Amino acid sequence: MNIVACVKQVPDTETLIKVKPDRSGIDETGIKWVMNPYDEFGVEEALRLKEKLSGEVIIVSVGPARALETIRTALAMGAERGIHIVDPALDSADPFTIASALAAAIKNIPYDIIFCGQRAIDDDCGQVGAILAELLGIPQVTVITKVDVDGNTIKVTRPIEGAQLIIESSLPCVVTAQKGLNEPRYASLPGIMKAKKKPVDVKDAASLGVSIDVKAKITKTLPPPARPPGKIICGEDPAEKARELARLLREEAKVI
Amino acid sequence: MELSKFSVGYEGREVFWNAENFEGLLFAFTAVALAIFGYGIYGRWQMWKALGKPETRNDNLKERIKLLLLNGVLQVKTFKDIYPGIMHGLIFFGFFVLIFGAAFDATEFHIAEPLGVPFLTGKFYLIFSFLMDLFGLFVLIGVLMAADRRYITKPDRLGYKGEMDNTPDDAIVLLLLGGIIVTGFIIEALRIHVTNPPWEVWSFAGYTLSKAFASVDNGTAKTLHKITWWVHTFISLGFIAYIPYSRLLHIITTPANHFMSSLKPAGYLEPIRDFETAESFGTGQLEDFSWKQIFDSDACTRCGRCQDGCPAYLSGKHLSPKKLVQDIKTYWLERAPLIVAAKKAAGKAGEGATVEIPAPEKAMVGEVVNLHELWDCTNCMYCMEHCSSSIEHVPKIVGMRQYKVLMEADFAPELQLTFRNMENNSNPWGVGSHLRADWAKDLGIKTLAEDPNVEYLFYVGCSGSFDDRGKKVSMAFAKILQIAGVSFGILGTEEGCCGDSAMRGGNEYLSQTLMQTNIEIMNGYGVKKIICTCPHGYNTLKKDYPHFGGNYEVYHHTEIIADLIAQGKIILKKPVDGLFTFHDSCFLGRYNNIYTQPRSILKALTGMNLAEMERRYDKSFCCGAGGGRMWMEEHDGERINNMRTDQAIATNAHTIAVACPFCLTMMTDGLKARSMEEKIASLDIAEIVWRAMDIEEVKPPVDVCAPTE
Ligand code: SF4
Numbered sequence: 001m002n003i004v005a006c007v008k009q010v011p012d013t014e015t016l017i018k019v020k021p022d023r024s025g026i027d028e029t030g031i032k033w034v035m036n037p038y039d040e041f042g043v044e045e046a047l048r049l050k051e052k053l054s055g056e057v058i059i060v061s062v063g064p065a066r067a068l069e070t071i072r073t074a075l076a077m078g079a080e081r082g083i084h085i086v087d088p089a090l091d092s093a094d095p096f097t098i099a100s101a102l103a104a105a106i107k108n109i110p111y112d113i114i115f116c117g118q119r120a121i122d123d124d125c126g127q128v129g130a131i132l133a134e135l136l137g138i139p140q141v142t143v144i145t146k147v148d149v150d151g152n153t154i155k156v157t158r159p160i161e162g163a164q165l166i167i168e169s170s171l172p173c174v175v176t177a178q179k180g181l182n183e184p185r186y187a188s189l190p191g192i193m194k195a196k197k198k199p200v201d202v203k204d205a206a207s208l209g210v211s212i213d214v215k216a217k218i219t220k221t222l223p224p225p226a227r228p229p230g231k232i233i234c235g236e237d238p239a240e241k242a243r244e245l246a247r248l249l250r251e252e253a254k255v256i
Numbered sequence: 257m258e259l260s261k262f263s264v265g266y267e268g269r270e271v272f273w274n275a276e277n278f279e280g281l282l283f284a285f286t287a288v289a290l291a292i293f294g295y296g297i298y299g300r301w302q303m304w305k306a307l308g309k310p311e312t313r314n315d316n317l318k319e320r321i322k323l324l325l326l327n328g329v330l331q332v333k334t335f336k337d338i339y340p341g342i343m344h345g346l347i348f349f350g351f352f353v354l355i356f357g358a359a360f361d362a363t364e365f366h367i368a369e370p371l372g373v374p375f376l377t378g379k380f381y382l383i384f385s386f387l388m389d390l391f392g393l394f395v396l397i398g399v400l401m402a403a404d405r406r407y408i409t410k411p412d413r414l415g416y417k418g419e420m421d422n423t424p425d426d427a428i429v430l431l432l433l434g435g436i437i438v439t440g441f442i443i444e445a446l447r448i449h450v451t452n453p454p455w456e457v458w459s460f461a462g463y464t465l466s467k468a469f470a471s472v473d474n475g476t477a478k479t480l481h482k483i484t485w486w487v488h489t490f491i492s493l494g495f496i497a498y499i500p501y502s503r504l505l506h507i508i509t510t511p512a513n514h515f516m517s518s519l520k521p522a523g524y525l526e527p528i529r530d531f532e533t534a535e536s537f538g539t540g541q542l543e544d545f546s547w548k549q550i551f552d553s554d555a556c557t558r559c560g561r562c563q564d565g566c567p568a569y570l571s572g573k574h575l576s577p578k579k580l581v582q583d584i585k586t587y588w589l590e591r592a593p594l595i596v597a598a599k600k601a602a603g604k605a606g607e608g609a610t611v612e613i614p615a616p617e618k619a620m621v622g623e624v625v626n627l628h629e630l631w632d633c634t635n636c637m638y639c640m641e642h643c644s645s646s647i648e649h650v651p652k653i654v655g656m657r658q659y660k661v662l663m664e665a666d667f668a669p670e671l672q673l674t675f676r677n678m679e680n681n682s683n684p685w686g687v688g689s690h691l692r693a694d695w696a697k698d699l700g701i702k703t704l705a706e707d708p709n710v711e712y713l714f715y716v717g718c719s720g721s722f723d724d725r726g727k728k729v730s731m732a733f734a735k736i737l738q739i740a741g742v743s744f745g746i747l748g749t750e751e752g753c754c755g756d757s758a759m760r761g762g763n764e765y766l767s768q769t770l771m772q773t774n775i776e777i778m779n780g781y782g783v784k785k786i787i788c789t790c791p792h793g794y795n796t797l798k799k800d801y802p803h804f805g806g807n808y809e810v811y812h813h814t815e816i817i818a819d820l821i822a823q824g825k826i827i828l829k830k831p832v833d834g835l836f837t838f839h840d841s842c843f844l845g846r847y848n849n850i851y852t853q854p855r856s857i858l859k860a861l862t863g864m865n866l867a868e869m870e871r872r873y874d875k876s877f878c879c880g881a882g883g884g885r886m887w888m889e890e891h892d893g894e895r896i897n898n899m900r901t902d903q904a905i906a907t908n909a910h911t912i913a914v915a916c917p918f919c920l921t922m923m924t925d926g927l928k929a930r931s932m933e934e935k936i937a938s939l940d941i942a943e944i945v946w947r948a949m950d951i952e953e954v955k956p957p958v959d960v961c962a963p964t965e
């Protein structure tokens with residue numbers, strides 16, 4: 001079984017995000033970069049399938065030079081090799097362009113399943129997996145919490161509000177991973193050491209024959225508005241206070 | 257009465273009385289016993305050297321001989337526990353003297369007498385007889401005490417979870433010991449009965465016993481004497497022959513282990529140095545231990561001292577350090593003979609033949625030592641501090657953890673998260689590393705980047721930087737330093753996690769990364785002296801950082817505060833109220849021998865009433881947070897921190913003083929669990945001192961609902 005897992009390098013959730021003064025994007029100095037957690041679920045699932053069914057896991061990532069570190073992390077977890085698409089033109093590209101680059105790289109290699117995270121925690125677009133499937137002309141199952149492969153079909157679980165959908169699809173297909181799919185493994189030390197020597201192909205847009213056809217552009221990046229101060233309900237009588245809380249939740253916060 | 261060459265004024269006895277012709281036979285039997293003994297030791301020797309990685313334990317002979325004399329001969333470690341210490345001391349010193357006595361006898365008979373210079377005569381003989389009886393009696397009392405403990409009193413430490421670990425061997429050994437003494441006394445009594453010299457009252461035990469034979473005629477007595485003499489001889493020779501095959505082997509292995517004690521600082525862990533080249537890390541197989549770590553288990557006497565203060569065991573978890581050592585020993589006893597045989601076979605096959613060692617039938621980590629046991633340990637060092645055989649438990653446990661973490665990446669998910677947090681944000685909680693210095697924002701503390709020319713670096717550590725209680729301790733301590741005029745700075749956001757929890761949690765790779773990052777920054781600023789408020793950082797900066805080029809003078813804040821008080825640089829104006837108790841942190845006390853400084857600080861406070869807990873100083877009970885346990889769930893048994901809190905509550909103290917942020921968290925949680933947080937406070941010594949300095953008004957908590965005017 002040939003499995004591809006797409007990964008994106010994103011800022012750690014706890015890292016301090018500063019918007020550049022000209023509002024063109026975020027200031028990258030001092031940022032701790034990690035693998036997008038949803039992609040990590042995909043990598044883990046890919047590895048588990050490989051361990052069960054044998055085969056190979058290939059990591060594909062679009063990102064600047066620093067993204068190599070994230071590819072190595074996936075290799076340390078147990079993937080066989082990586083493809084790193086580096087091109088300054090892709091640095092702030094939209095999901096469509098990124099998906100095109102991924103598709104161009106993936107169509108040249110054998111694949112049965114392609115894992116993506118259901119979205120990346122930095123821009124939260126949640127489009128790459130879907131567009132990738134479309135560009136490759138294969139089915140897609142998205143926001144998945146369980147994967148079973150049986151011969152040439154795949155059976156997956158997609159949680160929806162109040163229920164779960166069990167979906168079957170033929171292979172090859174794109175699966176986008178949701179939290180709950182698995183607990184990603186901690187890389188072993190021999191894994192980390194071996195990952196340093198595993199092959200990573202570096203490609204640029206030209207070598208993949210991708211035309212950069214940007215469909216969406218970020219015009220401005222703004223920090224979130226400062227949080228308004230909290231409110232403390234005072235009073236002697238708990239019942240009275242509870243009534244006031246309910247009133248505020250309904251009338252001011254409009255959450256109930 | 258028989259005629260004798262001895263008389264009043266020339267007291268003595270015939271050494272081989274009534275056994276004059278037995279010499280030849282005795283020699284023959286002795287030779288047989290020694291042969292059996294020698295064969296056993298030889299076999300064991302083969303097993304000791306059969307497996308294990310190399311390790312040097314014969315350097316610094318002077319220090320080693322000192323340890324051998326102190327702990328092997330004078331039994332210092334054994335006496336640390338009074339009752340069992342006396343019990344063992346009676347048997348040990350009793351036999352020691354008796355063996356010398358037997359040697360005297362032999363010298364008298366075989367050398368001195370034939371040369372015509374007998375020395376066992378007169379006053380010397382009388383004192384000699386008296387001492388022999390006295391020490392014989394000591395042994396007997398010791399044996400009875402031991403039998404009482406093993407079969408009547410049955411303290412928990414001689415078992416595991418209520419089940420005594422008695423073996424037939426234990427009984428045989430006690431019977432042999434008792435048998436030697438009892439038959440010895442009977443022989444003496446019968447001789448005195450027959451020869452009846454007036455001076456033998458000096459052999460008070462034999463003399464008293466001889467009265468029991470008053471009605472026996474001399475002929476019968478002599479026959480009885482001959483029989484008992486042989487019985488005594490056989491038991492004694494049997495004892496010698498039995499040594500290598502029984503728990504008696506500890507007569508050899510335990511002193512040897514004292515001689516080979518670790519001379520490194522307490523709690524020392526050997527760093528892994530070959531990440532790039534090694535194929536395997538940590539201890540996954542018995543063979544991955546060093547030979548000394550394996551030898552350790554053969555020196556264990558099952559005395560159970562280690563278990564007696566082990567927080568994991570006492571809180572009802574799986575781990576018992578005694579059982580751990582015994583399980584390793586049992587497995588070694590299975591494996592070693594196979595390896596010895598394999599080596600022999602390869603030796604026979606000639607040069608170059610490969611040693612075909614049969615594959616192990618069970619997993620060392622996971623089966624021999626189960627995973628609960630492995631992860632239950634808090635690295636509190638109680639076991640090592642109190643082991644009467646100088647056995648080193650903690651490095652074995654950490655070695656096996658390394659295998660699980662580094663090789664198999666198979667360990668608790670919450671610990672995986674902790675490690676990831678350390679990797680990404682250099683702290684176990686995973687709070688953004690840019691927030692590390694926020695606690696210091698309003699205090700006007702300079703970072704070394706702003707001013708590297710300070711005397712001390714205050715290494716704040718993760719708890720002091722991110723934990724809400726810890727931050728208050730950091731603030732209190734920083735303000736104390738400022739008032740005392742100490743020149744210091746912090747690293748600010750350049751500081752990273754010290755690496756202790758990662759190291760003791762088995763992630764040596766991560767811990768070394770963290771350490772090296774810190775060292776690079778500290779050395780960059782030319783740091784020479786460091787103060788830590790956390791004993792974990794203190795211990796690791798002091799003992800582990802030098803491996804990687806970080807050589808600093810490291811102090812704990814209690815050392816600094818005690819010194820500032822002594823120098824009169826801080827004045828404790830405000831008297832304290834209520835009763836205090838002090839909880840000794842393991843990494844301060846047992847690891848670094850800091851017991852007096854925190855107490856001297858407390859005692860410097862006006863109005864201090866200090867009530868000590870029963871388990872204190874080197875017998876202190878762990879709070880449960882060491883060895884990476886701070887970051888792990890506690891699934892089995894009672895919570896260790898609650899147990900320790902109960903011990904503190906039992907003193908009726910109003911304040912539990914601590915000197916470690918982990919302990920502070922654990923005591924605070926314990927007080928909450930016992931619903932005592934309103935009545936009892938848990939405070940770091942720095943906070944107590946800062947309050948007593950009475951410089952800042954303690955603001956009452958803000959009442960958010962108070963009407964504003
Ligand atoms: S270090 Fe402490 S917790 Fe670990 S085995 Fe020894 S006594 Fe028990």
Ligand code: SF4
Binds near residue numbers: 555563581647
């Ligand atoms: S390890 Fe040490 S303290 Fe524990 S039972 Fe063995 S000899 Fe006694």
